Amino acid sequence: MNVTDITVEQWLEIQDIEATDDFDRACQIISILRDLPLEEVNELPYQEALQTAQDLYVLGKLIDKTVESVTVDDEELYPIPFELLEFGAFIDLEALFSNEYRDNIHKILATLYRRRLVAPTPLDLPQFEEYSTWVTHRAPLFMQVPIKNVYAVMTKYVSWRNRLLETYSGLFESESNDEPEEGEEGRITSEEAKAIEREKRIKKWGWELFLWKLSGEDPLRMEDATKLGTLHAFNILSMRQELSM
Secondary structure, eight states, rough: GGGOOOBBHHHHHHHHHHOOHHHHHHHHHHHHHTOOOHHHHTTTHHHHHHHHHHHHHHHHTTOOOOOOOOETTEEEEEEEEEGGHHHHHHHHHHHHHHHHHHGGHHHHHHHHEEEEEEEOSSSSSEEEEEOOOOHHGGGGGGGBHHHHHHHHHHHHHHHHHHHHHHHGGGGGHHHHOOOOOTTHHHHHHHHHHHHHHHHHHHHOHHHHHHHHHHSSSOHHHHHHHSSSSSHHHHHHHHHHHHTTT
16 A cells, blocks of 8 residues: 555554554554554565655655645545635534544544535636535545545644634633733743633633624524624624624
């Protein structure tokens, strides 16, 4: 098996390897890729195991490659432009990343990759299927997708997400000016303190409160609020905060 064809499932297994040295690690990787007992792998020529370790270094470079689409169960899916991401999908991604994200990679990918209903033209943006419960059904299929084809989408999303929360940091800042705990002074910068406070506010408020505000405090309309574009939702929330609405 070509090491560059490592699937998401195999890549996750490789991340959990505990090896004593590079040779031991390479043997365990071969065991995973070829589905062979470790005892049989240990009988393989040394050069073959060493080559696998070198190929994995190459794989580390390939996973940063930008990919336009990926084939899942014989169907082509595309990463949705993040500016088109629904607020409900964004909230679900926050939950998936906040826990042990490696356990949720397949769900994260299923959320970010969509059927493209209308291809882009010089005058029009592409159109994608709406976020729905098909994510849960589709997620396991992403375990068999080559990791090099999808990993970059996650890293780019995290960068976009961090910039977004920084831009709208006012939504998460505390109205009080709390003093740092005893002994904390000088150990973190002001920017780090702001980031920590922002994360605390997100956890304290919960995204349900944002949906409550977007729905006009009408629980029957909260589902509609999840369908708003993420940027649109953040703009409305910022406007309501600034105008005390």
